[in-house]
Amino acid sequence: MEVVHVKSKPPSRALKRKHPRAHALPVPKRAKRAALDELPWHSVARPSEAGLDEYGDVLELEEVDGVDVVYETQGDNKVARFEIADGRQKAKSPVVADDSDVEDSPEQLPEPFVTTFDTQTLLPEWASFSLHPQLAATLHQQNFKSPTAIQARALPVASAGRDVIGVAETGSGKTLAYGLPILHHLLTTPRPAKAKGRRPVRALVLAPTRELALQVCNHLKACLADPIKKEDEEEETKGKKIPVKPPAVSVAPIVGGMSAQKQRRVLDRGVDVLVATPGRLWDILSQDDTLATQIKQLNFLVLDEADRMIQAGHFAELDNILKLTVRMDVPEEDPRDQLGDAATKSALPKNEHMQTFVFSATLSKDLQRNLKKRSKFKKAHKTSTLDDLLLRLDFRDSDPEIIDLSPEGGVVSTLQESKIECLVTDKDAYLYYFLLRYPGRTLVFLSAIDGIRRLAPLFELLQLKSFVLHSELQQKQRLKTLDRFKAESRCVLLATDIAARGLDVPSVDHVIHYQLPRSADTYVHRNGRTARARADGFALMLCAPDERRTLRALMGALGRTESELPELNVEHDILDKLRERIALARKIDGMQHRVKKENHERKWMKEAADALGVDVDSDVMSASEDEDDEERGAQKSRRKKRKVQEGALKAELKALLAQPVMARGVSAKYITSGSRPIAHDMLTGDAHDAMLGVKKADARSEVVHRKKKVKPKAEAKVEEEWSGVEDE
Numbered sequence: 100m101e102v103v104h105v106k107s108k109p110p111s112r113a114l115k116r117k118h119p120r121a122h123a124l125p126v127p128k129r130a131k132r133a134a135l136d137e138l139p140w141h142s143v144a145r146p147s148e149a150g151l152d153e154y155g156d157v158l159e160l161e162e163v164d165g166v167d168v169v170y171e172t173q174g175d176n177k178v179a180r181f182e183i184a185d186g187r188q189k190a191k192s193p194v195v196a197d198d199s200d201v202e203d204s205p206e207q208l209p210e211p212f213v214t215t216f217d218t219q220t221l222l223p224e225w226a227s228f229s230l231h232p233q234l235a236a237t238l239h240q241q242n243f244k245s246p247t248a249i250q251a252r253a254l255p256v257a258s259a260g261r262d263v264i265g266v267a268e269t270g271s272g273k274t275l276a277y278g279l280p281i282l283h284h285l286l287t288t289p290r291p292a293k294a295k296g297r298r299p300v301r302a303l304v305l306a307p308t309r310e311l312a313l314q315v316c317n318h319l320k321a322c323l324a325d326p327i328k329k330e331d332e333e334e335e336t337k338g339k340k341i342p343v344k345p346p347a348v349s350v351a352p353i354v355g356g357m358s359a360q361k362q363r364r365v366l367d368r369g370v371d372v373l374v375a376t377p378g379r380l381w382d383i384l385s386q387d388d389t390l391a392t393q394i395k396q397l398n399f400l401v402l403d404e405a406d407r408m409i410q411a412g413h414f415a416e417l418d419n420i421l422k423l424t425v426r427m428d429v430p431e432e433d434p435r436d437q438l439g440d441a442a443t444k445s446a447l448p449k450n451e452h453m454q455t456f457v458f459s460a461t462l463s464k465d466l467q468r469n470l471k472k473r474s475k476f477k478k479a480h481k482t483s484t485l486d487d488l489l490l491r492l493d494f495r496d497s498d499p500e501i502i503d504l505s506p507e508g509g510v511v512s513t514l515q516e517s518k519i520e521c522l523v524t525d526k527d528a529y530l531y532y533f534l535l536r537y538p539g540r541t542l543v544f545l546s547a548i549d550g551i552r553r554l555a556p557l558f559e560l561l562q563l564k565s566f567v568l569h570s571e572l573q574q575k576q577r578l579k580t581l582d583r584f585k586a587e588s589r590c591v592l593l594a595t596d597i598a599a600r601g602l603d604v605p606s607v608d609h610v611i612h613y614q615l616p617r618s619a620d621t622y623v624h625r626n627g628r629t630a631r632a633r634a635d636g637f638a639l640m641l642c643a644p645d646e647r648r649t650l651r652a653l654m655g656a657l658g659r660t661e662s663e664l665p666e667l668n669v670e671h672d673i674l675d676k677l678r679e680r681i682a683l684a685r686k687i688d689g690m691q692h693r694v695k696k697e698n699h700e701r702k703w704m705k706e707a708a709d710a711l712g713v714d715v716d717s718d719v720m721s722a723s724e725d726e727d728d729e730e731r732g733a734q735k736s737r738r739k740k741r742k743v744q745e746g747a748l749k750a751e752l753k754a755l756l757a758q759p760v761m762a763r764g765v766s767a768k769y770i771t772s773g774s775r776p777i778a779h780d781m782l783t784g785d786a787h788d789a790m791l792g793v794k795k796a797d798a799r800s801e802v803v804h805r806k807k808k809v810k811p812k813a814e815a816k817v818e819e820e821w822s823g824v825e826d827e
């Protein structure tokens with residue numbers, strides 16, 4: 100793991116709190132330097148996974164009010180230098196152009212990295228779209244030989260200035276379907292004049308989750324990068340190494356969980372394309388009237404995964420942001436009133452030229468039709484459903500183009516779906532079986548964080564490489580987890596539905612629904628993490644008897660029947676052997692959990708007692724100094740016994756894990772005989788590493804289409820209660 104060294108302060112509440120006079124007092128220069136030197140500086144190492152922004156700044160570095168951060172490269176390290184801000188002068192990154200207050204003349208664009216490119220010869224299938232050479236060159240560099248279907252349909256319409264509602268399967272390249280026309284326009288049109296010394300934001304992309312926003316941001320940045328130079332390459336200027344020049348169009352994320360001050364500083368430098376989650380954007384907008392004014396003058400507004408945005412609990416923020424983009428009068432509840440600046444309410448020229456793009460893999464046909472009916476706008480003003488929200492969009496186009504390429508039944512053609520019907524208590528065993536049988540990069544969706552917390556230690560004991568992703572993790576941890584998952588070709592990610600939308604992890608081999616999703620849309624989006632960009636993928640549902648009704652409803656909502664879902668073939672004798680391992684792992688986990696809980700309770704009790712200055716009863720406070728020797732001795736020996744037991748169980752599990760599981764009829768001694776001779780497979784390399792007697796296989800080829808049973812009429816009534824896999 101590459102490590103970036105930065106100078107930083109230890110976290111301190113006192114330092115982070117804004118001093119009311121931080122900017123007001125003139126501080127002599129020498130005193131400033133002395134004050135800085137006296138701060139308790141120390142070096143910290145941070146993983147580079149979360150990335151540096153386009154100026155080479157560390158994205159999430161916590162900042163202190165009144166202290167500016169200036170970045171320098173020293174050898175292989177990036178070092179952050181801190182300077183006390185004097186209130187008059189803004190901190191400037193060494194590579195950022197001067198932000199002088201030129202108000203009236205349109206700004207010249209910085210030169211793009213690529214100004215000529217032979218698209219006709221090198222990318223003939225993109226030639227008809229006449230993209231800016233910078234974009235064509237980076238498409239070529241990324242080996243995107245031809246546009247995907249949604250790109251081919253959306254590009255000409257969007258480039259002609261029309262509004263677009265795009266619906267296409269997961270992983271079909273929707274980001275570039277709206278991204279390329281926006282970037283092309285920005286690369287070919289002069290920037291409008293600066294307002295209040297700041298470059299105007301020209302495009303706003305709203306996304307429901309932080310990870311998706313960051314991903315979209317990176318995807319767009321990749322199209323603006325220098326296709327020849329490596330990302331981290333630096334140039335030598337006046338003996339000082341500085342990062343390469345910034346791209347012609349700047350793209351920046353505004354998302355929660357990262358330093359808001361840093362994001363405000365990026366906005367101050369000027370951003371062309373903002374990719375934001377509604378919550379953080381609205382936080383910033385509420386204090387930044389210049390930005391609010393800019394949002395009203397946007398060239399492009401994009402809602403990516405619009406249908407998810409209201410589910411994410413940001414309805415109010417999204418609604419307020421959208422209100423800033425409408426031309427129509429919104430007499431009641433004008434969000435600008437909350438911004439409290441008369442300037443923002445002043446009569447700006449109505450923005451007639453904004454293009455609106457709405458993209459998702461799941462927008463119902465009804466909704467698409469309704470989106471066109473602008474007359475409903477006012478009626479829908481007070482309710483809060485997705486339909487109403489989208490109907491509040493002020494399409495400048497009287498007839499937005501609807502491009503619906505969503506597949507029949509919500510299934511991507513390269514995806515193989517399947518199910519296993521099993522008891523709830525057996526799900527762990529089936530999951531473990533699948534992970535061993537079909538190694539690869541697997542994403543397991545669970546409906547609650549508790550389930551993830553239960554499975555993760557179990558998998559650790561079973562020596563499965565696994566990571567977890569859920570909303571209670573810090574943002575840095577979430578990004579780190581995703582990077583690790585991307586880096587490992589054989590691993591498991593246990594995740595809640597925060598990972599269901601938009602995440603583009605290349606080559607996810609399998610998606611497993613440990614619990615069934617709550618809606619058909621979530622099913623489609625979860626599945627969409629595999630089978631992306633025309634690659635093959637596999638999805639498996641673990642369906643318990645009490646989930647059958649949900650399954651039926653789910654399939655019904657997709658216009659399909661449950662019987663269309665094939666079952667995954669399972670070697671039951673191997674499964675039985677794996678149950679043994681699971682039982683052992685659960686036992687060890689239970690013991691470890693009990694010890695941890697006891698220790699935690701004891702510690703808590705001691706701390707609480709110390710804080711109150713009281714003594715705790717010896718039978719409550721085991722192992723305390725107050726206990727008599729006899730009791731303490733008994734406690735000690737009980738703990739020792741438990742440790743020995745745990746050690747023995749661990750050794751037993753370790754021995755089991757060291758052996759491959761053997762299918763029935765396999766003899767490890769006589770590998771050329773028995774009902775399953777394995778010698779041939781071993782010689783050809785087809786033998787499974789962890790399961791003796793079965794061949795390596797792709798899960799896609801192991802599904803079984805069962806014929807629908809025709810039940811006699813009299814039995815049909817009792818069909819409702821299904822009693823598990825044993826009865827099948």
Ligand SMILES: Nc1ncnc2c1ncn2[C@@H]1O[C@H](COP(=O)(O)OP(=O)(O)OP(=O)(O)O)[C@@H](O)[C@H]1O
Pocket residue numbers: 242243244245246247250267268269270271272273274275459460600601602603605627628631632
């Ligand atoms: N023309 C292309 N040729 C090949 N790959 C492409 C092309 N366009 C985009 N991709 C790649 O396809 C993958 C999926 O793209 P993207 O994330 O935009 O899909 P999406 O339709 O937005 O998916 P979702 O609905 O899940 O959000 C990305 O890795 C992207 O780099």
